[in-house]
Amino acid sequence: MSSRLKDVAARAGVSVRTVSNVVSGSAPVAEETRARVQAALDELGYRPNLAARNLRAGRTGVIGLAVPELHSPYFAELAGLLVEAARRRSWTVVIDQTFGEPDAERRLLADTGGRLVDGLIISPWSVSPEDLTARARDVPVVLLGERDPHGAADRVAVDNVLAADQATTHLIETGRRRIAALGLQPHLRNGTAQQRLTGYRDALARAGLTPDPALERTVTALHRRDGAEAMTALLASGARPDAVFAFTDELALGALHVAHEAGLSVPGDLAVVGFDDIEDGRYAHPPLTTVVPDKRQIAERALQCLADRVYSPAPGVPPLDVVVPHRLEIRGSTGPAVR
Amino acid sequence: MSSRLKDVAARAGVSVRTVSNVVSGSAPVAEETRARVQAALDELGYRPNLAARNLRAGRTGVIGLAVPELHSPYFAELAGLLVEAARRRSWTVVIDQTFGEPDAERRLLADTGGRLVDGLIISPWSVSPEDLTARARDVPVVLLGERDPHGAADRVAVDNVLAADQATTHLIETGRRRIAALGLQPHLRNGTAQQRLTGYRDALARAGLTPDPALERTVTALHRRDGAEAMTALLASGARPDAVFAFTDELALGALHVAHEAGLSVPGDLAVVGFDDIEDGRYAHPPLTTVVPDKRQIAERALQCLADRVYSPAPGVPPLDVVVPHRLEIRGSTGPAVR
DNA sequence: CTGAAAGCGCTAACAG
């Protein structure tokens, strides 16, 4: 079966202390002894028991990642990048899905007391950042996709207000005047949708366009089907939009689908902009103009925040607010208007 | 700081044993004592230390999931379902991405000796099942997406040959005669592509159609871009297909994209079938006909296999070969041919 | 440079 340090020591005729030194390199070992120990190590196929090591060290080398749902392309991609970045630091990632349920999000934080994880990266939906961080008892937490200034934990996010403003401004520049905002989520507490709405309204105001409540559409979730439903309702309402700024690419793709079914030409009759830069958007018809957050950097910076908190016990350091760059990528879905 | 069993015991004026009993319920405790202990537990916000518990129990309650890449919609969705199913069993899932690299896949199995995980679910690409399972030293392994009969570990998969046959037969029934197979991967060792090719050829043979090597196209990876490249090459080759059976939905969507750009009407000029039923397929233009594997059941059965191996130490049980149901979902991309 | 031994927090066998 599986061999312990003690077994290796017996086989090499040394003490466990020496074997431990060979394995960890924490103290010098005579060349001859080392060779003998190494041979025993190899023969027995020794693997350290992580549980014992963790118990001793008080650290696990595991971090938790909580996303609302993994089947969303955006979160899947982000999770992939985080796992990759963690691996580079020799960390393991356990993933949990909250489905945006307040209880799941709260329970998660309560559970961290179990020390399975050294830290937690969480992308909250239902629960407000304040509520979440108040519960993070013992481990450092990094919040994703937030820009709430009243922070009690590190945050990593793009500048949603600015990005939404740029996306809307781009639509205005292609000659659109009746631009719909698709993706309001007044029931959610994470603030992201609110920030994108603010950017949208800012852009309209700057261009001297009066916001029309009929063009601001609420969704319950952020999938293609929600985008499709909202778009159907928008068209049925008689609001006659000439452009749509969808708060996520998935919503935009749902809207695009409905526009096609309704016989609208894109971008001739209707321009569409999304947010997130998921891969499907690049292969849509036409390819989807979108706000591209630097996801790789989101992952990298989030992990950096965690590393700093976990390995540098400096309790005085105030919460960081990391703003990650983004850019607007213009593709076929926002060509000039045709009348 | 964080409190131990000993602290709670001191506060409640009992021994650690009693506190442990209250926490785990493994032995009866007098009602009065229990109340006192519970109060102490609550006041101190006690959380068991998982590392210590694991060291003691020899089990971690953590299972590993290794997928090639998380940003693939199919794997993302599957991972989500597995995490969900694991949660129902109070298991935690650590996720790793292999990117199909042989070294990553092998290292993963070598590492399992560290006992971070009680079991491993792996979806192999580069490494053959035999190679993989030979390395699984101490923990049970479940293979996903395989149907190799020479098994040394449990497997869970759909019947790829049958499914591919049905997809191809459906195309034949809509009047197609020059059906391309898109997605051969001779460099991979996992056998899935080979099985789908077999099913494709079976269907052609049954219909009395002669296979045309020019219609069988190889890809290096399974993303939209690979499907697009293969489709471009196919059209440029002058092979004049009237249908495409793509081995994954992502490939199919890439092919669809190229078909549109080339001015082909779908399904009039070209019918397209995919495999996997990823969400984007439902919102494509036209919606993509596809083979729908029962992913929820794949997740459920894989976990069941692991649970049986981990909790029922019956070394004699031979490897299971679980075949999960699938169906062909016919959508707009495979209407009747128009000439 | 190497050995002996304490102890991380928890569970369970063994008393009482």
Next chain:
DNA sequence: CTGTTAGCGCTTTCAG
């Protein structure tokens, strides 16, 4: 029903 205690496998202090 409850207290005492050994020990899971590892790291590390203290001696030698």
